[in-house]
Amino acid sequence: MLQAKSNMCQGIKQLKQELTRDDVGQLNAQHSAISEPLLGKEFERQEQSSDCDTYNAYIKIKDFGRDKEFRSVDELQSALSSLYKGRHVSIIYSTKPYGLLATVFVSVDGAGEVYETYGDQSPVDFSAIKDELFCKTR
Structure with a gap:
């Protein structure tokens, strides 16, 4: 040896x-x-392309074990407004430039409007999420 x-x-x-x-x-x-x-x-x-429809983005609603993934911010917004009325959930998505995860805690009222749960409880800016979203090729 x-x-x-x-x-x-x-x-x-x-x-x-x-x-x-x-x-x-x-x-x-x-x-x-x-x-x-x-x-x-x-x-x-x-x-x-800043449009994530042709790319693979990480967007997820965390709902106490009933998590759901989405391919675009538009899908996310539609699901929140229709399926999560009267609920409090978190949105997790990967951000530019490296794909680090961001979390937004949201509340959906009875009319389907989506607001931030904490802070000033302002309406969620989905266009800002689109701008921050990190997309990678498949």
Whole structure:
């Protein structure tokens, strides 16, 4: 066992000696040439369309174990107004730029209007949720 470790260490030392700074520079240049265009295309694709209907967004209503996921903010708003009248639930969605989750606690009155449960209890701004929503390709 000790001999095997010694042989491995010698092999690593030999590789380090053979690898010059120029080799490292070439490897880094190759890596950048491959990865940067791919990253650029991904960001381009996300910037071209802010409409999440063609992308996969994470939007969920949490309702004490009766959770429901939605594909768009319009679906969410429609469901809240029609199916959750007189209820208090939370909306969870992924936000730009990295997909971190945001939570909004909402109350739906008998008429189907959706208000923030805490704070000034203002109507929920669904357009702001659309603007903040992080969408990723399928």
